[in-house]
Amino acid sequence: MRKITLGFLLLTMAVLVSCQKEETPTELANPQQLEFEKLQQTFPGLQRFNSLTDYQDFLKRQQKEGLSDPALKSMIDGDFEIFDDEEEFAATSATLVEDFEDGSSEISISPGFVFDMSLLNPTWDFMFFSGGSPEMTLDLEPNDINYFSVKVLDMSAVSDVEYSFDFIDANGELIYTFSGFSTPPGTINFMGFYSPGVAIKTVKIYSSGLALGLPLLDDIYLGSAVADTDGDGCLDSDDPIVESNVEETVTIQDCDSGIANLVTETCGITMSDQVNELMASAKNHGAFVSSVAKLAKEWEAAGMITKKQKSDLVSCAAHAE
Structure with a gap:
């Protein structure tokens, strides 16, 4: 596992892209050039820019996914629910299955690179993957998962990251597609998904983020979600009155x-x-x-x-x- 510092990530403003690599500046100091070339061996699409202006101009030339305006925290197609606040979505039997703190992943994830930044800050262990194509695929076990949540991060100080999710059942059929979720620079955002009718077997995640250091994933939870029918803050499984009188x-x-x-x-x-x-x-x-x-x-x-x-x-x- 390769260890690099966040400072180096932000200083170089490198990007992973599927397009042709731009010419590497010849003015780089030798130590920086050597480390940059080493990184290129692992990340062939890695690029480096002379200035912030060059980087911003490059981003403007890239194709990005179209933004949608989904109604978060509301019921949508087939009772599939989406939540952007973990306090507004309660789940029982939800287990933290991956936080990447040991520099590896217990979930079958491909492709992806785990960055262990514990020397700088023990909370900065995360899954990094290349924006655009190919997507990152998560195969979930066991076969009764109907709750999936993840924290998406944007550690860049430059550009938003846009995420899209495909949820697929055990038969390979698409359950739901969610797109256009955007994270501002320097933020960590929660996304929770609940499929009450059909178990989730595979999650595919796409991103239009292009800079090294984004997109990032952390704290993946899997489990069985339980509803709070009357919205009184007590899960149905623990609620003595499932349909309370909640008049004002x-x-x-x-x-x-x-x-x-x-x-x-x-x-x-x-x-x-x-x-x-x-x-x-x-x-x-x-x-x-x-x-x-x-x-x-x-x-x-x-x-x-x-x-x-x-x-x-x-x-x-x-x-x-």
């Missing part, structure tokens, strides 16, 4: 108390859920009003509502039929 305010029949309907300390139970449970279990109207008054007193003591809000809630309970 606590309402008893047609009486709106004006109290914000918060999720209680018990995972998956809202304040409205608690009121609804009291209504369902009360033997009569008087018992219901009494139980609501007791609950409202507990909420006030916990700082969840004010004294006036407690009175408003009990008033709504009293007017219920």
Whole structure:
């Protein structure tokens, strides 16, 4: 495994491309020239530029994939879901299968080069692959994977990187194509994908990034995703009320108390859920009003509502039929 520093990557502003190699400047100092030639033996498409202007001009001449404007965090074709925030997508049995920290990969990935930069910063171990063609292919095991997430990095200070993903099932059929995801320079971005109906067997990743140091992948998670049907922050597998009452305010029949309907300390139970449970279990109207008054007193003591809000809630309970 070859070890190089991030400083060298950014200083040279080298790029991996499939087009013909430009002429290497003859003015390079001998030590730099020797190291550059060594890198070229591993990366035949490696190029070097005299200035930032030359590099930017080169990028403008390259063909890039067309950008799309996908609606992230929303259901799309065939219930396939895409998330750009790992806190907004919950998954159980999701296991970190690859972080590249040991300078190798446990997943079958081709082509690709693992750069171990632990001497500079232990968090900068990642998978690097050539932009454009060929794509990088990940073969996943076992055969019941429906959750795939990855962090995509752009360690360049110059240009955005555009990523595209193909998701393929065990029969070689395309499940979904996602394209046009762009990462600004110097950023790390999370991408999570969930295919509830069909297991993901193969992921192909494409990129239009052309500079050495991009595109980069890290922290690949695989597993089985579990939905949060009511969106209360508690996964269905752990939620005592899978379809909670998530209305904005606590309402008893047609009486709106004006109290914000918060999720209680018990995972998956809202304040409205608690009121609804009291209504369902009360033997009569008087018992219901009494139980609501007791609950409202507990909420006030916990700082969840004010004294006036407690009175408003009990008033709504009293007017219920």
